[in-house]
Amino acid sequence: MSQDTRDPFTYALSSNSAWAGYKSHQNPDFFPRLASGQSPSILWLGCSDSRCPETTILGLQPGDIFVHRNIANIISPTDINTSAVIEYAVAFLKVKHVVLCGHSACGGAAAALGDARVGGVLDTWLTPLKAVRNAHADELAAIRDDKARAVRIAELNVEAGVKVLMANVVIQDHIKERGLQVHGTLFDIGSGRVRDLGHGTGKPRAAAFGGGGAGDGEVIRGRHATLVFRSEGAGMQAR
């Protein structure tokens, strides 16, 4: 899209129209089914970062993931915004998995690792991440590489966030009543892979999630057509 000379706003609307046409062509029942309700099995708690679009990177479809994304995927126990999302997803939609996902090269992590003020309300928002940094100051300072240090604080942030999730009363009730699962994961922007960090209710299953599984190399394509986004506009190509 960046090569497109038109207003990006107009582009997005025209892309939407092409996408809607593509989806209905592929499956005429797609939108009527969506309109009848949602029953997602996953609640995704991730970063607002534009490089982490959850449905895209997981290769899933509209209707699959209930989503909350905020700055640096921080889970603050008294944040009413996140708490309302968790309550709705867990108690009403009865999702089966809560997935907290951090990522490499996070701007929030970089800010928390620095000593400068970010400004506005951001310093207050980033306080839990600053606390994580303080709690692991020696370990983080010992990492020489900036990128590796940012990855490590992102991991520690997920670990801390999962602890808050495990202390949430709604989540506790649903773990006990129906085996709700809580996971801590990290998205590596440099490779596009999601890694299970093994916090929460599960243990890391490296054998299942590491590279080389049966899913490698599979391509998920539409059955009758391909959606193409180009500089001259989005379109649908029938096969």
Add this chain to the structure above:
Amino acid sequence: MAQEDIKNHLKETHDRVFEHNRSWAAEQAKKDPEFFVKLSAGQTPEYLWIGCSDSRIPAEAITGLEPGEAFVHRNIANLVCNTDLNVMSVINYAVRHLQVKHIVVCGHYGCGGVKAAMTPKDLGLLNPWLRNIRDVYRLHQQELDAIKDEAARYDRLVELNVVEQCRNVIKTAAIQQSYEKNGFPIVHGWVFGFQDGLLKDLKVDHESMLHDIQKIYNLTDTA
């Protein structure tokens, strides 16, 4: 279902996600070997998307925007409350640090949050959050009460809620100051319809909305 079946089912749904992720990563790398290298270098999104957490509206999928093009915040019923540090941090970062050009507040017809807010029931923790939607109703009570068909009344409330949240975005210091200095970001109100998958532009007039609210909410130094 036996306990073992439930266990297996839970395992299956989670595995699928990681399998799809591997396929997606491989496919992206095949299409453009530099894709993830470029992504790692940083983000310069043109958009801030404020949408509903509803699973049926993945911002990127319905707009065709690629990873790196839209900074995203999603919460229950796409609300922008001035005391919510979560959404306020998102707006602040997107405007002041990423310098996004457009902010889209996107609601959707058939929103469960909007419906729940209008149900006379104590929803515990959700009460304070959903209260904001009842306030939108109160602001437009006359118009909404006049709509006899219930579904049509909810649809209208969804639209009015989006417009109100656009107004709340424009009330922030970050937007007012950036707009005065740079001429962006521009705020848009959209609504997504499940029936056809199409986005409807509510044609929020950024300029006149800003002008109107600045009589009371002006946070720029120039009067």
